[in-house]
Amino acid sequence: EDKVVQSPLSLVVHEGDTVTLNCSYEVTNFRSLLWYKQEKKAPTFLFMLTSSGIEKKSGRLSSILDKKELSSILNITATQTGDSAIYLCAVGGETGANSKLTFGKGITLSVRP
Amino acid sequence: NAGVTQTPKFRILKIGQSMTLQCTQDMNHNYMYWYRQDPGMGLKLIYYSVGAGITDKGEVPNGYNVSRSTTEDFPLRLELAAPSQTSVYFCASGRAGQISYEQYFGPGTRLTVT
Numbered sequence: 001e002d003k004v005v006q007s008p009l010s011l012v013v014h015e016g017d018t019v020t021l022n023c024s025y026e027v028t029n030f031r032s033l034l035w036y037k038q039e040k041k042a043p044t045f046l047f048m049l050t051s052s053g054i055e056k057k058s059g060r061l062s063s064i065l066d067k068k069e070l071s072s073i074l075n076i077t078a079t080q081t082g083d084s085a086i087y088l089c090a091v092g093g094e095t096g097a098n099s100k101l102t103f104g105k106g107i108t109l110s111v112r113p
Numbered sequence: 114n115a116g117v118t119q120t121p122k123f124r125i126l127k128i129g130q131s132m133t134l135q136c137t138q139d140m141n142h143n144y145m146y147w148y149r150q151d152p153g154m155g156l157k158l159i160y161y162s163v164g165a166g167i168t169d170k171g172e173v174p175n176g177y178n179v180s181r182s183t184t185e186d187f188p189l190r191l192e193l194a195a196p197s198q199t200s201v202y203f204c205a206s207g208r209a210g211q212i213s214y215e216q217y218f219g220p221g222t223r224l225t226v227t
Contacts, residue, residue, distance in 0.1 A: 034215065041221055042218035044218075045216075088156065100146075101156075102158075103156040106155050
């Protein structure tokens, strides 16, 4: 059974801090790892990672995949209150011709002013 | 471009009632998914579809049914609602045939069964 574990489950930081969110996985026939941000409603896509060691960046957010360690990190620098959200990690593994994602439980980030 | 739409936004059901959650996407995606999200539990896959006429069970299918008669629509049916089905339900869609697993989510339906 595919498994995705995120840590920590929650954290509280102050504006301007840098945070690192962790995701580890066990999946058959790994294809890709995705990060989503979920505020009040639906998850919104942040990054998709397929290759080890290649950093993806978007503004203050960045992410990297380590296939040897079966893990990924999501970094947020100079955090703002608008970064407060649940961050979901999901892994795509191949099952026949189907593409399915297995999600972790999410990391609740609270950024205090 | 509406993306993925879901109706209703909220619903309260009594135990034993039935209802259908509607999901429509206008991106011509082959793949569609239904998830439920309980507090602190991430997203659990209920059912998914790889194209019109094809559906398959996900991780937590018991108590639910789906159909996929068109590319655009993927309704989720609850036949005999139970309190354990109180949750937020998300529909999502994605492209097929690529490595990309990016999924686009609808706004969700908050369901309470009492």
